[in-house]
Amino acid sequence: xxxxxxxxxxxxxxxxxxxxxxxxxxxxxxxxxxxxxxxxxxxxxxxxxxxxxxxxxxxxxxxxxxxxxxxxxxxxxxxxxxxxxxxxxxxxxxxxxxxxxxxxxxxxxxxxxx
Amino acid sequence: xxxxxxxxxxxxxxxxxxxxxxxxxxxxxxxxxxxxxxxxxxxxxxxxxxxxxxxxxxxxxxxxxxxxxxxxxxxxxxxxxxxxxxxxxxxxxxxxxxxxxxxxxxxxxxxxxxx
Numbered sequence: 001x002x003x004x005x006x007x008x009x010x011x012x013x014x015x016x017x018x019x020x021x022x023x024x025x026x027x028x029x030x031x032x033x034x035x036x037x038x039x040x041x042x043x044x045x046x047x048x049x050x051x052x053x054x055x056x057x058x059x060x061x062x063x064x065x066x067x068x069x070x071x072x073x074x075x076x077x078x079x080x081x082x083x084x085x086x087x088x089x090x091x092x093x094x095x096x097x098x099x100x101x102x103x104x105x106x107x108x109x110x111x112x113x114x
Numbered sequence: 115x116x117x118x119x120x121x122x123x124x125x126x127x128x129x130x131x132x133x134x135x136x137x138x139x140x141x142x143x144x145x146x147x148x149x150x151x152x153x154x155x156x157x158x159x160x161x162x163x164x165x166x167x168x169x170x171x172x173x174x175x176x177x178x179x180x181x182x183x184x185x186x187x188x189x190x191x192x193x194x195x196x197x198x199x200x201x202x203x204x205x206x207x208x209x210x211x212x213x214x215x216x217x218x219x220x221x222x223x224x225x226x227x228x229x
Contacts, residue, residue, distance in 0.1 A: 009154070033216045045204065045220040091156060095216035100145060100164050101172065102208075102216055106156035 002027050004094050006105035013082055014113050021077040021108045023092030029053075031097040034068065034075045039089040039107070048090075051075060079110075087112045116140050120205050120221035127195045127228045135190040135224050137205030144210025146188035147218065148172075148180065150201040157204065163188055164210055195228045202226075 003026040013019045025034065036048040049059060051068050059066045063080045079086050092105045121136045137146065147162040149172075159172030163182040177199060179191045188207075192199055202225050206218040 006156075035216065035218075037218075043202075043223060045206075045218075047217050047219075050217055093157075093216075093218075099170070100210075100216075101159060101162065101170075102147060102218060103159060103173065104149070104157040106154065 002094060002096055002101060002103050004092050004103055004105035006090075006092055006108050008108045009106070010109045010111070012111040012113060015084055016081050018078060018080050019082055019110065021079075021090050021092075021110065023075045023077065023105060025073050025075065025092070025094045027094060027096050029096040029098050033095040035093040035095070035102075036066065036075075036077050037091045037093065037104075039091065041088070045091075048077075082112045084112045084114055086110060118205055118207055118219050118221040120203070120224045122224060123222065124225050125227070127192075127226065129196060129228060131195050132191070132193050133195065133226075134192075135203055135205075135226075137188045137190070137207075137221060139186055139188075139205075139207040139219070141207060141219065142185070143207035143219070144185075145208045146182065147206045147208075148178075148188065148190045149204045149206065150174065150199075151204060151223070152201050160190065160203075192226075195226075197228045200226060200228045 005024045032053045034051045038046045065078045067076045089107045091107045095102045118139045148160040149157040161180040163169045166185040181189045205221040
């Protein structure tokens with residue numbers, strides 16, 4: 001079965017704090033891709049990052065970093081020194097190679113308080 | 115570049131009416147997807163297509179039909195709308211084949227209300 005679980009429904013932190021969004025996935029495929037998307041209050045969906053199943057290197061892009069651990073089937077997303085503009089809903093997604101389905105988690109709504 | 119365009123952006127229907135949502139992309143993408151977004155449910159895959167003339171069921175296909183007669187268009191139909199289909203619908207496209215890494219390009223969404 002293909003499944004993505006984002007257990008944190010809603011998180012609130014004060015600006016400049018670090019925050020980690022959790023993502024746990026399930027798949028029987030050995031080849032798959034993981035993604036994070038951002039949906040700001042304006043409603044559009046913005047691609048943030050893609051990771052394939054063979055690349056477990058962590059990635060950092062400015063204040064954003066991602067930790068991929070196949071051993072725990074997790075792909076967590078950390079925002080360092082959060083800013084009000086980071087307030088959004090964040091979705092984790094999984095694509096299996098076997099059928100090209102792309103399944104999303106339920107999302108985590110992040111509030112950054114000034 | 116237009117990217118992914120959804121038509122219409124807003125629509126109100128009465129129970130039992132039918133309608134079609136049109137998704138058009140100008141990026142020559144092979145793959146196209148329809149999702150619905152409901153509060154607390156995230157994005158759920160309705161149907162998708164990996165090429166012209168092909169369609170496949172997603173997580174929540176019941177009550178919807180799709181067609182991909184042209185590569186650039188992916189139509190989502192509701193034959194007999196129900197209040198449970200009130201939602202925001204997103205279309206997305208991506209590269210396919212060897213270039214298929216899955217990054218989705220989304221339309222702006224279509225808000226459908228069924229009374």
